[in-house]
Amino acid sequence: MLIVIDPGHGGTENKNVGYSGKYREHVGNLEYCLKLAKYIKMNGMDCILTRDEDTNVSITERSEVAVNNKADVFISIHSDAGEENAKGSTVFYSVNHPTDKNIAISLAKTISESYNTKYSVRTRPSENRAGRDYYGVIDRTANDSLYKVPYVFLIERAFHSNKDEELLLLDKTVSDRSAKALADKLKDIFNMHWGQKYWNWLNENGVEIHDTRFNDPITRAEVFALIARSRGCKL
Numbered sequence: 001m002l003i004v005i006d007p008g009h010g011g012t013e014n015k016n017v018g019y020s021g022k023y024r025e026h027v028g029n030l031e032y033c034l035k036l037a038k039y040i041k042m043n044g045m046d047c048i049l050t051r052d053e054d055t056n057v058s059i060t061e062r063s064e065v066a067v068n069n070k071a072d073v074f075i076s077i078h079s080d081a082g083e084e085n086a087k088g089s090t091v092f093y094s095v096n097h098p099t100d101k102n103i104a105i106s107l108a109k110t111i112s113e114s115y116n117t118k119y120s121v122r123t124r125p126s127e128n129r130a131g132r133d134y135y136g137v138i139d140r141t142a143n144d145s146l147y148k149v150p151y152v153f154l155i156e157r158a159f160h161s162n163k164d165e166e167l168l169l170l171d172k173t174v175s176d177r178s179a180k181a182l183a184d185k186l187k188d189i190f191n192m193h194w195g196q197k198y199w200n201w202l203n204e205n206g207v208e209i210h211d212t213r214f215n216d217p218i219t220r221a222e223v224f225a226l227i228a229r230s231r232g233c234k235l
């Protein structure tokens with residue numbers, strides 16, 4: 001299970017600042033993602049960051065990190081801006097994967113609880129406008145012609161343009177709590193047994209197996225039957 005985490009912005013893309021000017025989105029995203037990656041690895045899952053320092057990374061390059069490594073999950077991390085009273089957490093999912101809405105809801109609840117912004121939890125499908133705005137990273141990653149990353153999300157943790165939420169985004173204790181909560185939720189949702197990938201592959205390639213008790217022992221007869229079936233035996 002490989003999760004690619006994308007800290008939004010960075011390098012010369014550094015113009016998004018908070019209500020007071022103290023919080024800077026490109027820095028806040030990176031700090032949060034470094035913690036998130038640490039907790040994901042502690043939970044036994046692989047994790048790659050699209051950037052681990054304050055550098056420019058294009059939307060295409062971000063998407064390519066996930067595509068080239070055949071990631072199972074891609075999550076872009078941001079904080080939001082809007083009118084002064086806009087507040088809360090939003091999770092975007094791919095418009096091409098409508099069933100991801102339930103996962104997006106679950107992630108949005110986790111994030112908003114961890115930031116204590118429970119008054120406003122939203123999910124939205126991305127719009128197919130690759131390149132037109134930042135949400136293009138969702139569409140590129142979910143729809144690449146070589147490999148389509150199965151689960152793609154963009155998380156707006158809270159509004160840095162909101163006076164109270166900027167303080168939450170600056171608070172290192174809150175940020176740490178949130179990164180841990182998100183890593184734990186990702187484990188709940190995505191961490192599959194290592195045998196699951198082989199099970200999926202076999203089923204996609206014509207060797208039907210209904211049993212998913214991955215830790216149960218297998219008999220010699222069952223091994224013979226599996227090998228025979230994988231070679232076209234229809235017995």
Ligand SMILES: [Zn+2]
Binds near residue numbers: 008009
């Ligand atoms: Zn952003």
